[in-house]
Amino acid sequence: LLANPGFELDANADNRPDSWTSSARFLRSSTLRSGAAAGNLTATTNPSFTINSSTISGLYAGASHRVSGWVNIP
Numbered sequence: 592l593l594a595n596p597g598f599e600l601d602a603n604a605d606n607r608p609d610s611w612t613s614s615a616r617f618l619r620s621s622t623l624r625s626g627a628a629a630g631n632l633t634a635t636t637n638p639s640f641t642i643n644s645s646t647i648s649g650l651y652a653g654a655s656h657r658v659s660g661w662v663n664i665p
Contacts, residue, residue: 593647597627598619619631624661
């Protein structure tokens, strides 16, 4: 259901994962846990911003939905 869930796709070679919102702070990375790519968020201050989002279709109110991910915060 999620487009480009592993951040691998980058058709226009801008180093930003396709199907995710554009942010100068969020790029593709080859330093990863598994897969071909990972999302890498870089911020040197404590700004308030939306990290990234992706629209998911086919979800229904009242139904169970499972989401999982892995985060590394050094």
